[in-house]
Amino acid sequence: MTILVTGAAGFIGANFVYYMLKQYPDADIVGLDALTYAGNLDNFSAMTAEQKRRFHFVKGDINNRDEVDWVFSEYDVRAVFNFAAESHVDRSIYDPQVFLRTNILGTQTLLDVCKGHWKTAVNAWRAGRKFVQISTDEVYGSLGPEGLFTEETHLDPHSPYSASKAAADLIVGAYHDTFGMPVIITRCSNNYGPYHFPEKLIPLMINNALNHKELPVYGDGRQIRDWIYVKDHCRAVDMVFEQGRPGAVYNVGGNNEHENISIVKLIIDTLRDLTGDEEINPDLIRHVQDRPGHDRRYGIDATRIREETGWEPETTFEDGIKSTIRWYLDNREWTEKIVSGEYMEFYEKNYAGR
Numbered sequence: 001m002t003i004l005v006t007g008a009a010g011f012i013g014a015n016f017v018y019y020m021l022k023q024y025p026d027a028d029i030v031g032l033d034a035l036t037y038a039g040n041l042d043n044f045s046a047m048t049a050e051q052k053r054r055f056h057f058v059k060g061d062i063n064n065r066d067e068v069d070w071v072f073s074e075y076d077v078r079a080v081f082n083f084a085a086e087s088h089v090d091r092s093i094y095d096p097q098v099f100l101r102t103n104i105l106g107t108q109t110l111l112d113v114c115k116g117h118w119k120t121a122v123n124a125w126r127a128g129r130k131f132v133q134i135s136t137d138e139v140y141g142s143l144g145p146e147g148l149f150t151e152e153t154h155l156d157p158h159s160p161y162s163a164s165k166a167a168a169d170l171i172v173g174a175y176h177d178t179f180g181m182p183v184i185i186t187r188c189s190n191n192y193g194p195y196h197f198p199e200k201l202i203p204l205m206i207n208n209a210l211n212h213k214e215l216p217v218y219g220d221g222r223q224i225r226d227w228i229y230v231k232d233h234c235r236a237v238d239m240v241f242e243q244g245r246p247g248a249v250y251n252v253g254g255n256n257e258h259e260n261i262s263i264v265k266l267i268i269d270t271l272r273d274l275t276g277d278e279e280i281n282p283d284l285i286r287h288v289q290d291r292p293g294h295d296r297r298y299g300i301d302a303t304r305i306r307e308e309t310g311w312e313p314e315t316t317f318e319d320g321i322k323s324t325i326r327w328y329l330d331n332r333e334w335t336e337k338i339v340s341g342e343y344m345e346f347y348e349k350n351y352a353g354r
Ligand code: NAD
Pocket: 006, 007, 008, 009, 010, 011, 012, 013, 032, 033, 034, 035, 036, 037, 038, 039, 040, 060, 061, 062, 063, 082, 083, 084, 085, 086, 087, 088, 102, 106, 134, 135, 136, 137, 165, 187, 188, 189, 190, 191, 192, 197
């Protein structure tokens, strides 16, 4: 079978490509990615020769109908996993438009081209064809101290990012209801792990601490996120692809809520233990101006996916965060190339003209 992964060169997309290459040894994977600032071909450097033979990278934009159409004409795509998105909340506050373009219109373009190629969309599910939309728990808005998001929770997004993801969810649902498109939507909480772009909380704090730079904590730092190891998310997406119901939404969460400030302190302590560097200490923490519209708490009820597929998160936060921090220590060059901008040259040097 041929699987299309959009946003393959990003954080979760790249982890998912590795996961699926292992999980489906007979499958080919097409990775479609526009290589925005967040796309990094270095993320594929750990592939074995055998995996490289089954992985086909295409530089292309989900907003560009012709480019997407080319992929569907070239490959007999059985499954689409749409990870492509503008993903950073802070950027969406300063420049919302690209979020609306990629996350909403790009998703609709992808759906539409896919519908055209899968022609009898209504029968596509029976033929094993599926479109999995990777959404986020942020579409539900913010929780008080109690309660969890279920799939029935009212959509109440607050940032341009989360509003664009909520809009995409509605469009994906509309393609199911109107055209019978074989879709599934997943809504996951905060991922962490290897290849996480160093603008996001965990990799940013690791990189700043290693370089003895200030650690900017927004507001009081007592906002709560539910953290999940990226591989557990990848497995969840695969399990709903295999066992999920057409048109259904599945929450995915780590059952692992922490205040931001406690994550930052944990990173400091773990890094100091691993490196013996005494300059990595809480004096680096700076409470800075809060993010506008900052959601206070996310918490996930993942009963549905557990009951319908048997999925549960397997990695404890203690193990996951340690191995993530070790990965960043062992791969300092990966972050350094991003910070210096060198990672952007990878495509020209290794792929362009192929
Ligand atoms: P990321 O920013 O690391 O990667 C996004 C990838 O999409 C990049 O490789 C980028 O080049 C590509 N891309 C952007 N615009 C594109 C376009 N127009 N056409 C083709 N490719 C394009 O993001 P991520 O953290 O890996 O998130 C992946 C998906 O998972 C997103 O849809 C996001 O909303 C969702 N999600 C993320 C998290 C999280 O904690 N990171 C949690 C839940 C859901």
